[in-house]
Amino acid sequence: MSNGPAGHVARSTVRPNPETARAAGPGRMRTFLSTDDGVAVDSVYDQGQAVYEEGRPSGDTPVFVVAHGFTGDADRPHIRRVAGVLRRYGAVVTFSFRGHGASGGRSTVGDREVLDLAAAVRWARGLGHARVVTVGFSMGGSVVLRHAALHRDDDARTDAVVAVSAPARWYYRGTPLMRRLHWMVTRPEGRLVGRYGFRTRIHHREWDPVPMSPVEAVPRIAPTPLLIVHGDRDGYFPLDHPRMLAAAAGDHADLWLEPGMGHAENAAGEDLLARIGDWAVTRCG
Template identity: 25%
Template sequence: MKRISLTIISLLCIAGCSSLFFYPQKELFENPYLKLVSYEDVYFSTSDGLKLHGWYIRAKDKSKGTVIQLHGNAENISTHVNSVLWLTLEGYDVLTFDYRGYGRSDGKTTLDGVHTDAQAALETIIKLPNINKERIFIMGQSLGGAIAVYTVATSPYKKYIKAVIIDSAFSSYRGIAREKLGLFILTWPFQYPLSLLFNDYYSPVKWIKQVSPIPILILHGKQDSIVPFHHGDILYREASSPKDIWITETEGHIQSLVEKEQRDKLIKYLEGIN
């Protein structure tokens, strides 16, 4: 009976593994904050032929650089953009885009696909006219932080990236899957064997050393209940220099930059990178 139960749960897990990571929303929500900034729709293609949608948001004054946002696993850019809009007031252009299956982007969301999408976004920025290619930063939040590590580590455009900001990311797809499986009565007894069903190839802990010599800044809250702090600590310890970690006591997930003090600190960090 135990073997049969494990088989059934395994089949269910295989059928829906990606749903543990991806919760895309197709509808773009009306965002009143966008009326306060200058932005344009951007469409670009991936290497496997899908069309993705994003927004390029101009800095309020003369641009100091461009930040590419890789957002988290739920909703779409119409909500995630709020966490980076403040950068435009500090002189930074922002590219935010939706992975395949999210918002106005084509396709079905897959683990392989979202990593392909991030590479396409970086290539798009490099090829846009009037972009200062000497001042490109990547900010990945939650799932986006995990995607950012692999993207920078393997990108042919790595030399253009000035720094990577990894905000509240997990260290391993398989590891975070095991932790989430352990939260449910049905899957708790099988959390270890079931976690082996998850693709761990892209796990940031496996690639973060290869981000060097690009500076890495890891942000993580000690009170993060979605992606516990130990994930950020693991990534910091595995990363090669130059690296830094900022630990906050703010409750919630992706909350390290909600306070003005932390935002000011980040701007000084970006401006201090030559």
């Protein structure tokens, strides 16, 4: 879905636009970040419930950077709910991927979205957070895996990775829901449904080159801690996807197969999100 280099690793410092950065409530800031390929990404910072020193986070305060699923955005109720639980464990950055919500550009369905996540991680570090945890759902899960593999030693690196309901491989059409999604992405009439029905603007170009798949990315993440979470009632990706990811990751990854859980943010209950917060605080310390 992209005409750019799929393995591109951006290294410039991303700063919020001072003309658009603004307070958006107590302990909250909102701005548009500019990615390395010039896309404006709508981003929200929630200070969280941790202790701050002189207006900046203490060295022990992690920040969770949340990467939503396809057709989501930073203002969706399920994203706000995820952020609300994770705020108990640290600050939270939420953002809308390109082509979603108020962000610019068009969705490449997981390819150049790595640049969006990198911009958000750099912003979080620029706000004073020394520990960053990326948490991705569905498409966002594939993005956090590829981002961690591509950004190992730069200012967009992450200290722990959580992938929830992520695919292991591209072009999967083995479930009815995935066949509908492929129709929406690949057909002109489907992209119209995406734009007007789901507020998601989808790029018409096919991937060229095809980006590294999640299962190819996972072995490159070590020794960064990795948590793979998947529901046994996921209607998009069956359990062979998380098992494939865990097998590729080896001993450095934890795999949670959640009984009765469906797909992504809407299916992630408060108890699961709290356990993810506990895991992250322990593993990235």
